[in-house]
Amino acid sequence: MSNKNVFLKKYFLMTRSEENYLKTIFHLGGGDSKSITTNAIAEQMETKPSSVTDMAKKLSEKGLVDYVRYQGVSLTAVGVKTALSIIRKHRLWEVFLVKKLDFTWDEVHEVAEQLEHIKSEKLVDKIDELLDFPKYDPHGDPIPTKDGKFQERDEKLLSEMPINSQGVCVGVKDSSVPFLKFLDKNRIALGNTIKVLDKEDFDNSLRIQMDGKEMRISHQIAANLYVKKND
Amino acid sequence: MSNKNVFLKKYFLMTRSEENYLKTIFHLGGGDSKSITTNAIAEQMETKPSSVTDMAKKLSEKGLVDYVRYQGVSLTAVGVKTALSIIRKHRLWEVFLVKKLDFTWDEVHEVAEQLEHIKSEKLVDKIDELLDFPKYDPHGDPIPTKDGKFQERDEKLLSEMPINSQGVCVGVKDSSVPFLKFLDKNRIALGNTIKVLDKEDFDNSLRIQMDGKEMRISHQIAANLYVKKND
DNA sequence: AATTAAATTTAGACAAATCTAAAAATAGAT
DNA sequence: ATCTATTTTTAGATTTGTCTAAATTTAATT
Ligand SMILES: [Mn+2]
Ligand SMILES: [Mn+2]
Ligand SMILES: [Mn+2]
Ligand SMILES: [Mn+2]
Numbered sequence: 001m002s003n004k005n006v007f008l009k010k011y012f013l014m015t016r017s018e019e020n021y022l023k024t025i026f027h028l029g030g031g032d033s034k035s036i037t038t039n040a041i042a043e044q045m046e047t048k049p050s051s052v053t054d055m056a057k058k059l060s061e062k063g064l065v066d067y068v069r070y071q072g073v074s075l076t077a078v079g080v081k082t083a084l085s086i087i088r089k090h091r092l093w094e095v096f097l098v099k100k101l102d103f104t105w106d107e108v109h110e111v112a113e114q115l116e117h118i119k120s121e122k123l124v125d126k127i128d129e130l131l132d133f134p135k136y137d138p139h140g141d142p143i144p145t146k147d148g149k150f151q152e153r154d155e156k157l158l159s160e161m162p163i164n165s166q167g168v169c170v171g172v173k174d175s176s177v178p179f180l181k182f183l184d185k186n187r188i189a190l191g192n193t194i195k196v197l198d199k200e201d202f203d204n205s206l207r208i209q210m211d212g213k214e215m216r217i218s219h220q221i222a223a224n225l226y227v228k229k230n231d
Numbered sequence: 232m233s234n235k236n237v238f239l240k241k242y243f244l245m246t247r248s249e250e251n252y253l254k255t256i257f258h259l260g261g262g263d264s265k266s267i268t269t270n271a272i273a274e275q276m277e278t279k280p281s282s283v284t285d286m287a288k289k290l291s292e293k294g295l296v297d298y299v300r301y302q303g304v305s306l307t308a309v310g311v312k313t314a315l316s317i318i319r320k321h322r323l324w325e326v327f328l329v330k331k332l333d334f335t336w337d338e339v340h341e342v343a344e345q346l347e348h349i350k351s352e353k354l355v356d357k358i359d360e361l362l363d364f365p366k367y368d369p370h371g372d373p374i375p376t377k378d379g380k381f382q383e384r385d386e387k388l389l390s391e392m393p394i395n396s397q398g399v400c401v402g403v404k405d406s407s408v409p410f411l412k413f414l415d416k417n418r419i420a421l422g423n424t425i426k427v428l429d430k431e432d433f434d435n436s437l438r439i440q441m442d443g444k445e446m447r448i449s450h451q452i453a454a455n456l457y458v459k460k461n462d
Numbered sequence: 463a464a465t466t467a468a469a470t471t472t473a474g475a476c477a478a479a480t481c482t483a484a485a486a487a488t489a490g491a492t
Numbered sequence: 493a494t495c496t497a498t499t500t501t502t503a504g505a506t507t508t509g510t511c512t513a514a515a516t517t518t519a520a521t522t
Contacts, residue, residue, distance in 0.1 A: 017509065038470060051510055053471055058508095070470055070517060101357035111351045118349075120342045126332035248479065269500055282480055284501055289478090301487060301500055464522090471516070478508085486501070492494085 016117045019086050020045065021055050022064060023116075025075055026083035030065070035072035084148040090116040091137035091144075092127050098138045099131060105138040106180035139180075140171020140190055140226060154229065158194065158206070159222035161229070166195035166209075171226035179224060186215070194227060247348045250317050251276065252286050253295060254347075256306055257314035261296070266303035315379040321347040322368035322375075323358050329369045330362060336369040337411035370411075371402020371421055371457055385460065389425065389437070390453035392460070397426035397440075402457035410455060417446070425458060 014022075024044050030036040038056070042049040060067035064079035075083060093115040097103035103111070125146070128134075135151045136142055142151040155170055169192045172179065183189065188210065197214065198207040204219035245253075255275050261267040269287070273280040291298035295310035306314060324346040328334035334342070356377070359365075366382045367373055373382045386401055400423045403410065414420065419441065428445065429438040435450035 015508075039468090047509095048511065049470060050472080050512080054509075072470095097354070101354070101361060103353070103357070107353070111349070111354055114349045114351070118342070118345050120345070122334070122338070123328075123332070123342055126334070130332060246478080270498090278479095279481060280500060281482080281502080285479075303500095465520100466522090467518100467520075469516100469518070471514105473514080474512090476509105476511075478510105479506100480508105481506075482504090484501105484503080486499100488497105488499070490495100490497080492496095 014082065017055070018059060018062075018064075019082070019117060021052075021059060022075065022079055022083040023086050023090075025065065025073060026080065026087065030074045031080045031083065033066075033074050035068075035074050037072045041073075081148050084144045086116050088144045088146075088148075089118070089124050091141060092124060092131065092134070094137045094139070095131050095134045095143070096127055099134075104180075104184070105175075106177045106184070108138060109175065136171070138190075139175040141175075155226045156229065157223055158196070158208075158225040158227045159204070159219055161196045161227060163196050163199060165229065166193060167227040167229045168193055169225055170228045172224055173226060174224040182221075186217075187213075188217075188221075188225070194225075245313065248286070249290060249293075249295075250313070250348060252283075252290060253306065253310055253314040254317050254321075256296065256304060257311065257318065261305045262311045262314065264297075264305050266299075266305050268303040272304075312379050315375040317347050319375045319377075319379075320349070320355050322372055323355060323362065323365070325368045325370070326362050326365045326374070327358055330365075335411075335415070336406075337408045337415075339369060340406065367402070369421075370406040372406075386457045387460065388454055389427070389439075389456040389458045390435070390450055392427045392458060394427050394430055396460065397424060398458040398460045399424055400456055401459045403455055404457060405455040413452075417448075418444075419448075419452075419456070425456075 021041070024041055025031075025036050028036045028040055028044060038049045038052045041052045045052075056065065056067045056073050059065040059073070059079070063076060064082060065073040065075055067073045090112045093112040094105075094108040097108040097111060098105060128146075134143060142153065144150055153170065157173065158169075161167065169188065169190055171190065172183070192210050195209040196206055197209055200206070204222075205216055206219070206222050207214065207216050252272070255272055256262075256267050259267045259271055259275060269280045269283045272283045276283075287296065287298045287304045290296040290304070290310070294307060295313060296304040296306055298304045321343045324343040325336075325339040328339040328342060329336060359377075365374055373384065375381055384401065388404065389400075392398065400419065400421055402421065403414070423441050426440040427437055428440055431437070435453075436447055437450070437453050438445065438447050
């Protein structure tokens with residue numbers, strides 16, 4: 001390989017593994033100059049702390065993270081930007097799979113984990129355009145704009161809503177396949193209007209009214225559903 | 232990694248590199264139990280013969296190629312099937328990029344080289360459906376069906392057409408970016424009707440009529456355009 | 463302040479995919 | 493049949509990303 005290409009490789013081209021580390025660090029809060037520990041990253045990525053240390057050095061070398069031995073890593077400005085561009089791709093692909101190819105919301109994550117690493121700026125932008133610039137992914141997570149800005153939304157967990165308040169279900173905190181399938185089975189979907197009728201002190205379960213129908217849901221469910229409060 | 236996963240990895244999961252080797256061997260004719268030489272593969276893939284030897288052993292171990300030392304490799308039945316599934320994905324993605332995202336035919340190959348390695352049977356099938364089961368890619372290359380069958384087409388090179396015969400331009404033999412851009416510049420596109428008016432003995436150039444307009448093209452151009460003869 | 467437990471890093475190993483240089487086999491030409 | 497040029501393989505090294513086991517640092521507890 002030529003000298004120029006070695007330079008390009010070292011400073012611009014991201015490997016899939018590097019991209020996954022950046023994404024994980026961001027999701028753990030490392031975008032706000034908060035230090036994320038080696039163990040936390042290892043656990044999240046189902047890898048070993050020693051592997052994380054190796055990668056921390058490499059990403060630090062590339063100027064993508066700040067790394068202090070024994071103290072953990074946080075993302076630099078460039079690191080944040082890079083992480084956001086991967087998250088943007090991931091979420092846009094998820095929307096594409098649901099809206100254009102009839103995937104269900106519990107099927108998209110695994111495929112998006114692969115598609116997010118495709119390198120083509122034009123491709124992402126065109127997918128964005130094809131989808132009419134969506135602001136949220138199928139799980140209600142915000143899609144960063146091209147210049148890395150997030151859509152903020154005034155939302156709270158259903159479990160924290162007061163009795164008699166109501167709102168629209170806009171997202172899930174847990175987006176694991178079992179939880180999403182559970183929601184499908186119980187006809188709980190994003191966009192549904194939910195009113196809190198009553199709370200049970202004993203087990204923190206909720207009695208709710210959803211699109212006319214009444215039902216009881218456990219605290220664990222309510223603590224994983226985001227609701228946008230009606231004005 | 233568990234024992235079962237090691238087994239799965241060894242016998243079912245293909246790496247990107249393995250997939251690229253299979254594809255190349257197929258394109259060099261290794262699908263018809265013809266032996267492809269180490270050097271030919273190395274040249275095509277811009278790698279070194281020693282690397283090809285290593286991979287030949289690995290693919291042989293996995294039952295995807297027949298490999299005889301010093302004699303080259305050919306694809307097994309499983310190898311052909313695997314190669315075709317990758318080629319199918321590549322060409323379907325190329326169609327998708329052109330038809331749905333307004334990519335030009337000289338832009339799609341590079342991105343398809345990445346997309347062809349995405350692992351999701353449902354994704355390919357749904358893309359196929361979205362495109363209404365196309366039979367040819369943007370360069371006129373046939374798209375293998377799900378069960379690995381090719382659409383044959385009665386086509387010949389424009390350079391081999393007799394004087395006064397005519398047909399429809401259906402494909403390119405050379406699909407390099409410069410050639411495709413040259414065709415665009417000269418308004419030569421798939422679907423155009425071409426009639427051979429005259430051939431020049433001196434340089435083998437052709438005088439043709441294309442959609443009404445007359446023009447002269449060199450032998451090199453004519454030898455890289457596929458034409459479907461009118462009945 | 464010293465001890466101990468937990469987190470983190472280092473050292474050394476390994477698999478995948480590649481390379482260079484040297485050795486071996488094949489094929490072509492006398 | 494022998495020589496020779498070419499092709500192909502082997503041997504050994506390198507890079508990336510991972511692991512285990514041992515050493516080190518930090519944090520918590522007495
Ligand atoms: Mn996801
Ligand atoms: Mn999502
Ligand atoms: Mn192509
Ligand atoms: Mn093509």
